[in-house]
Amino acid sequence: MPKVTAAPVPVRGSGSGLVAVVAGHELTAFVGAALESAGARPVDADLTAEVLVAADLAGVARHGVVRLLPYVQGLLGGTINGAARPEIVRRYGDVTVIDAHHGLGQPALAFAVDRAVEQARVRGACAVSVQHSRHVGITAWYAGRAARGGAFGVITTRAAGSAGGAGAWWEGAVTSQFLMCVDRTGVNAARRAPSVARVGEGAVRPRLTLPVPVLEELGRIAALVKVTPVRALDRRRPTRSEDP
Template identity: 35%
Template structure:
């Protein structure tokens, strides 16, 4: 498994995306978003996704250079049509617009439809947190192929439907939640398959409805289970609410469209902390609360309590120093793309 520094991996991803037709701004947005996921330890949303995005460009599912448009808006709300552009690029623009509106209206929200995969969802609420606001984002995959079975079922009828919330604080690293409403993100199962690893029992059911540790069964008619194990109705309920916010409120609908075109719908909201209490006081107390959680005596077998987002912050610090491991399967795909685009020598992919 090659170990690659983040800057170099970002350059490789951006160069391949530009060769596939993305503009510099689009390619940079996607590459930075992917490598930031790697840095945080979420390799399922990292450089491994670049070959898939390029495949989607080739078949017309992602349209580089397409301009997003505002379909409907008010002082505090916006509805955005991404026109099949890169989700990383469109969603970041949508969140920035929502932040600007929240500066004036204190609370603002937006929906985005007809865009490609948005990557690690936390990237967008973290933008709000950096602006001194609370950010919330949810996402679903529209009417593209589903991968999660509702609680009690064995057929996939939901997406992984993630939820992310980020808040400003005085901590060295950000405090935020970023979670799938399924037992695990589908990308983590794909990552295990690429690495030839088994998955924990409780992540996937095969098409026969039986639990499996073989990640390949997900793509052979199986389904992810909802978050919660024996209490999976909680994850299933959360997923249904996300589907309503991101599929029905956006107009994408539910179920599966036979063409299978990936179409991330998102709902995002921003809350201006200053409308509720002084930002300085809030940030200070959030940091104190996080340290209060950290000070909890550990249970048997535990190394201690971490606040939400702390493990990602620690992982990023380590990976910026030591580099990012790229599984051989993904590295070989990057090498082939570089050769196809006559970039092998420039990118030095050995």
């Protein structure tokens, strides 16, 4: 299996110059199936797929399904622990430390957000640090999760060994720190606040476009882990908004 040493982020409209139109729910199902087949727990595979596709729906392709190949390679090669469950290992007053045990980053950070919201409701504010994680994807997704729980979240991430370049970001463990704040006097109001829509949410079965080289890579991943590939509903030239 080839070693991934840099983030392979294709340029939209590159290669054939065409983009493929795919259904968001089909892409999410495919990504989840690929991750599960590679060794991730089903619930973690589904959540990770949701976050990756949300990035593409939001136009943040760098954190979207182009990340799937190194995830699958990491799971198959053992550098990502597919059986990991995030665990609270220390508490210092309003500060909580969570160990992701080298699992997928998305489930670990989602777990951390939920714990932070619970603590913030009780204590007014809290901070959470996630250690020994992996790439977590688009941070706006987690801020939205916190907002739906009635909390304001500020999230920062740091890649271990990031001074080594893009390869270090891909292969090094990621430590994520974030702060949740809820005013003690506004807790009840926050609980009654309307929910905040998820990134990409609102459209019924939304469609999105992927550069054809990305779709072709997803096809190779499907063959590698033996799952049904995602189908293209159409292939066409990108519009002005889709081609930088």
